[in-house]
Amino acid sequence: MNRLTGVSYPGGENISYSYDAMGNRTRMTTAQGTTSYSYNQLNQLVSAGSINYEYDAEGKLIKKTAGSETFDYQYNAYDRLSQVTKNNTEIASYAYDPMGRRVSVTEDGRQRDYLWNGDSLLATYVSGTMENLYAVGSGIDEVLGVYGNQTQYLHSNHLGSIVGITGTDGSVLGTRSYTPFGVVRNTTGNFNTNLGFIGRSQSNTTGLTYIRARYYDANVGRFTRVDPIRDGLNWYGYTGGNPVKYVDPYGLWFGADDTITGPVDEIIVIGGLYLAATYGNSEWAQNTMNNLIGVVQDSCGRLFVKSETPEEGNDGECVDDLLEGAEPGRETKGKTEQWEKPGGLEQAEEDFDSLELDGVRDIPVGKLGTLPDGRRVNVRNKSSDGRPTLEIYNPNNGRKIKIRYY
Numbered sequence: 001m002n003r004l005t006g007v008s009y010p011g012g013e014n015i016s017y018s019y020d021a022m023g024n025r026t027r028m029t030t031a032q033g034t035t036s037y038s039y040n041q042l043n044q045l046v047s048a049g050s051i052n053y054e055y056d057a058e059g060k061l062i063k064k065t066a067g068s069e070t071f072d073y074q075y076n077a078y079d080r081l082s083q084v085t086k087n088n089t090e091i092a093s094y095a096y097d098p099m100g101r102r103v104s105v106t107e108d109g110r111q112r113d114y115l116w117n118g119d120s121l122l123a124t125y126v127s128g129t130m131e132n133l134y135a136v137g138s139g140i141d142e143v144l145g146v147y148g149n150q151t152q153y154l155h156s157n158h159l160g161s162i163v164g165i166t167g168t169d170g171s172v173l174g175t176r177s178y179t180p181f182g183v184v185r186n187t188t189g190n191f192n193t194n195l196g197f198i199g200r201s202q203s204n205t206t207g208l209t210y211i212r213a214r215y216y217d218a219n220v221g222r223f224t225r226v227d228p229i230r231d232g233l234n235w236y237g238y239t240g241g242n243p244v245k246y247v248d249p250y251g252l253w254f255g256a257d258d259t260i261t262g263p264v265d266e267i268i269v270i271g272g273l274y275l276a277a278t279y280g281n282s283e284w285a286q287n288t289m290n291n292l293i294g295v296v297q298d299s300c301g302r303l304f305v306k307s308e309t310p311e312e313g314n315d316g317e318c319v320d321d322l323l324e325g326a327e328p329g330r331e332t333k334g335k336t337e338q339w340e341k342p343g344g345l346e347q348a349e350e351d352f353d354s355l356e357l358d359g360v361r362d363i364p365v366g367k368l369g370t371l372p373d374g375r376r377v378n379v380r381n382k383s384s385d386g387r388p389t390l391e392i393y394n395p396n397n398g399r400k401i402k403i404r405y406y
Contacts, residue, residue, distance in 0.1 A: 002245075003023065003241030003242055004017060004241060004242050004243065004244060005018070007244075013030075013031055014029075014030075014031075015029070015030050015179060015180075016029045017241075020039075022039075022043055023237050023241050024037065024039050024045075024234065025037050025220070025221055025222075035048060035049045037220070042055075042059065043234055043237075044059065045222055048219075048220050050066070051065065051066045052064070052065045053065075058226070059225055059226030059235070060075055060079060060226070061073055061224040061225060068087075069087060070088075071084060071086055072085045072088075075225075076096070078096075078100070078396065078398060079398060080096055080100065081094055081208075081215050081224065082094055084205075084208075091205050091206065092105070092107045092205055092206050094106075097116075098396060099116075099396060100213070100374070100395045100396045101116045101212075102114060102210055103116070105201075105203075107203060107205040107206070108205055110126070111127070112124055112125070112126055113125040113126075119370075120136045121136070122134060131148055132146050132148040133147040133148070134147075135147075146193065151167075152165050152173065153165070153166045154193065154195065156199060159244075159247050160198045161178055161182070161198055162176065162193060162195050162199060163175060163176055164176075165189075165190070172189065173190050173191075174187065174190045174191030174192065175188045175191065176191050176196065178196070178197055180243045181218050181221035181238065181243050182196070182198070182209060182218035182243070183218045183219055184196065184202070197209055198211070198248075200249075202218075208224065211248065212250045212251050212252075212395070213228055213250055213251035213252050213395050214227075214228075214251035214252075216238060221237070221241075221243070222237060222238060223236050223237075223251060228252060228393060228400075229252055229391065229393055232384075250376065250395075252376055252393065252395070319355070319375075319392055319401065321354075322341075322351045322355075323403070325342070326339040326340060326341040326403060327339065327340050327341075328340075329402070329404060335397070335398050335399045335400060336399075336400045336402060337399070337400065337401045337402070338403075339401070339402065340403070340404050341406075342405070342406060344388060344405050344406065345381055345388040345405065347405055348379050348388040348389070348403070348405045349367075349379055351379075351390055352367060352369070352377065352379040355369070355371065355377060356371070356372060357371060358370045365380045365381055365382065366378060366380040366381055371392075374395065374396070375392055376393045376395065377390070377391065378390070378391050378393075379391075383404070385404065387404045387405060388404075388405040389403065389404050390403045391403075
């Protein structure tokens with residue numbers, strides 16, 4: 001099944017993993033000893049060594065007990081984590097915008113607010129004052145530089161995990177390495193960013209990594225709630241048990257990483273980037289802020305600034321267009337709308353290609369992309385009922401449209 005079973009580090013340290021038939025990790029052996037894992041019939045992690053876990057009826061983690069410490073997890077109406085308490089005392093709370101992006105984090109009594117440009121982090125604020133301004137590349141979660149009290153460059157490995165920080169003079173300020181599933185293994189120097197595994201925000205307070213649609217616990221290699229897409233064998237596992245080959249930047253699916261260029265801990269030097277010394281008065285900053293406001297969308301979900309008009313002559317289809325010729329499928333009690341359509345896999349792939357999708361990438365059983373309004377679309381050569389399927393998922397409300405092709 002192409003799952004990772006072991007890793008060896010220089011110096012003789014080894015980690016080994018074992019799995020059951022459903023892809024659940026059953027055993028991990030390190031230099032510190034062996035940890036065994038147990039699961040219920042829903043593939044929910046019940047215990048990891050002496051740590052116990054509990055879930056609600058919808059598959060969300062609601063309690064973790066580790067010795068004398070009890071962690072409780074609360075969620076908002078859209079099943080996004082909103083609060084974490086430790087022994088009945090709040091240690092973290094989170095808020096999100098209508099697009100489902102996390103815009104506020106309060107941990108240990110300190111609030112940090114986030115400003116986004118699409119899926120890319122633009123800036124963070126503390127008490128209304130800008131803390132950091134970020135420069136990003138073209139890739140998902142590709143942060144290249146940070147301007148705060150000083151300009152710094154962030155360097156990532158082949159998975160997008162931040163492994164090094166350098167100054168404007170090229171000096172190495174700090175380095176970090178991770179186990180394959182994202183546990184911080186070693187840190188040197190002044191590694192003063194919470195961006196870590198696959199470029200996502202890692203919390204020392206909760207031990208969780210924010211991966212957009214869900215939160216991830218690197219210690220057990222699993223998400224804290226069920227996969228919103230609810231397809232495949234395991235709805236909690238990360239990248240099918242192969243985190244050195246695949247990444248899941250949205251917490252929804254995983255895709256083949258085609259950017260492997262060197263060893264995992266190699267620091268890739270990126271030159272030629274320097275952020276303006278003054279943010280508030282810079283023309284670039286003003287233009288950026290102007291582009292973030294006054295955005296509307298047309299009936300196809302395409303985004304444009306109010307002063308503009310949608311591009312004429314655009315031949316990209318809307319989601320509604322795909323339902324022409326389709327018939328209603330099996331009714332569900334949840335948030336899934338099912339349809340059936342003739343044409344088989346060829347028609348499914350044609351429909352996928354007809355949409356205006358960003359970030360299209362291959363996944364092991366098909367392709368994945370994002371509509372301009374943030375909805376995720378994937379096409380698979382087979383699904384739980386064996387037929388080719390095109391699925392549109394709205395991360396804001398959890399609603400899905402599934403088109404089964406025959």
